Amino acid sequence: MHVIVATDGSKQSLAAAKHLKSFADPDKITDVSVVAVIRPLASVAFADDVSDNKGAWPTGSFRDAAESAVASIAAVFDGWGPKVHKRIRSGSAANEIIKAAKQYDAGLVVVAAGGRGLSDSVLVGSTAQRVQHYAPCPVLVVRPAPRKGRKA
C-alpha cells in the first residue's frame, strides 16, 4: 500500500506522521510519499516549522522551506521499512493532495487538521475537510490532542 503523508510545514503535520508510525504495520506499507504543497499566490507560500535550521533563510526561497520540511517529515520514517519518497507540488493544497493520491494510487492519505480556534470553527474551506470529502481513498485526519496548561 502506498501512503501519502501531507505536510504544510506545521508541527501538527509532524505529529500526524509520528501518529501513523505509532500504530501502522510497516510490512503492509510499500511506499510512503511525503508531499508538501507550495501555494504560489499565498503571502507565505510555504513556512517550515518542523526543521531545526531556525532563522536561516538566506535565499528567501519557499521551495527551500518546503524541501527542508519534507526532509524533516521523511526522517520520521527513516529505517521504518517502506520506501520513502519526498515530493513537492505547487498549487492549491487540497487539490494537489487529492491529485497525488490518485496519481500514486494511494491506499491512505494522512493529513493534519485544525486547532480549536475560532477561525477553524467559523471559517470554511480547510484543507483537511476538502481532502476528506474528495480523496479517492481512506483519509486519516490527525487532530491535535486537547491542550493542557500553557497556551500554544
Add this chain to the structure above:
Amino acid sequence: MADSTVTSTNRIDEDDDSGLKRSITGVQLFFYTLGDVLGSGIYVLIGLVAAAVGGAFWIAFAAGVTVAAITGSAYAELVTKYPQAAGSSLYVQKAFNNKALTFLVTVSFLSASFAATGSLAAGFASYFSELLDGGPPALLVSLVFVAALVLINYIGITESVVMNMLMTFVELSGLIIVMIIGVWYVAEGNADFGVLTDISVSGNPALAVLAGVALSFFAMTGFENTANVAEETIDPYKAFPRSLVGGMIVAGIVYVLVSMAAALTVPTDQLAGSDVALLEVVKQGILPFSTDLMTTIFTVIALVAITNTTLVTLVTQPRILYGMAREDVVPGVFAKIHPTRRSPWVGLLFSGLVVGGLLVTGTLVTQAGGSLDIVERLALVTVVFLLAIYALVIVTCLKLRGQDEDERAFRANTPLLIVGLIGNLAILYYAIYDDPTSLYWCAGLLAVGVVLYAAEKLFGSKGTAATAPPLEK
C-alpha cells in the same frame, strides 16, 4: 510488502513528473502581470492626468508605459537569474552586498506597497459611491474594503489562480467597453481628433507631459510583484521575459487606446474634474444601451479591477515582513504563521492597520482644511518609492552582468536599459520637484520600517523569528 529495504533518499525525487512540480504557466503569469498593472491607476487616475496635460494626455501614458516596460525587461533578466520571491531586495543584496542599502530598498518597497493599497482603497470608495448614492462616507468604505481584503487574505481565497485570471478578464472587459465606445463615437463621425494633440496647460508642453507621466506612472506599477511567483513558474526563462515585457506592451496599447477614447468622447475639463473619469465616458450615453445599466455594470467592473490589484499588494506586504523577520531585521512576531491557516496573520493585521492609518491621516488632513486628494497623494508617494527602486534595479541589472550568467537567462537590451534609467530618474525628479510635500509621507512610511528595526534591535533576540511554540512533547 515484506520488502524492508530502506531507501530513504536525501534528495527530492525527480524520477517522475511530480517530484518538483511547478504550477504557474506562462499564460497565467501573463495574466497575473496584466491584472496587476491594469487595475492600478487607469480607473482611478485618468482624470488627474487629463488635468495635468490636456487632451493629449495619451502621450503621458505612452511615455510612462515605455519606461515601465524597459524596467520590466531589467526585472525579467534578474528574475531569470535569481528566481526567488524576494525580488528587488534580493537583487540589490546580490549586487552591492550592503545590508543597510538592502534594508532601505526593502522598506521602501514595503512603503510603496502600503501607499499603493491606500490609494487603491480610496479609489475603490470613489467608485463605490457611484453605486450607492448617498451611501456611507468614503473613509468608512475604504476602511471596510481594506479590512475585508485582510480577512480574505487570512482565509486564503486569494490563492486561486483561476480566480485571478477571471478577475483579470473582468478588468480587461471594462477597458474594452471604453475602447468600443471610442470606436463607436469615431464611426458616427462625431470625433474631433484635434483634441488628441491639445496640450492645453499653460507653460512648457514637455513639462506638462512629464507631470502627466509622473501622475500616470502609478498605472504602470505592479509588474514588480510578479517576482512573487518566480519560483513556481514553469520554464521561467521563457515565461518571464514574455509575460513581463509582453504584459507591459499590451497594457501600454490598452492605456493609449483607452485614454484616446476618453479624450475624444468626454470634454477634457469634465474628465479632469471627475474622481471616476472612466465612468464619465460610459455616462456620455454614446452606445445605444440604457446608460443607467451600463453605468452600473461598468462601476462593478471597476470595483473588481481595483480589488484584484489591491489583493496582490496586500499579499505582498506580509510576505516582505515575513522575510525581514526571518532575517532578524524586524521583530520575530512578523514571522508568526497561523498554525492551521498557514497565513502570516500578524503581518497581515499590521499591514491593514498601516493602510488604515494612511487613509485616516489623509481624511484628517482634508478635514483640517488641507487641499489633499488622498488617491493622488498616495499614488504619488508610491510612484516616488517605486521610481527610485526601478532606477536602482536597472543599475543592479547592469552591475550583475557577467555574474551568475546562465545561457538560458534573458538578457535585456543595454542601450534601452540606459534610456529606462534616465527615464525613471527624470520622472522621479519631476515628481519630487512638483510636489515636495509627498516626501513627508515617504518619510513617515520609512519611519515605520525604522521603528520596527529599532524594536527588533532593542527588544528582539536573535533567532526569535522561527521559534514556534512547541505543540506537544
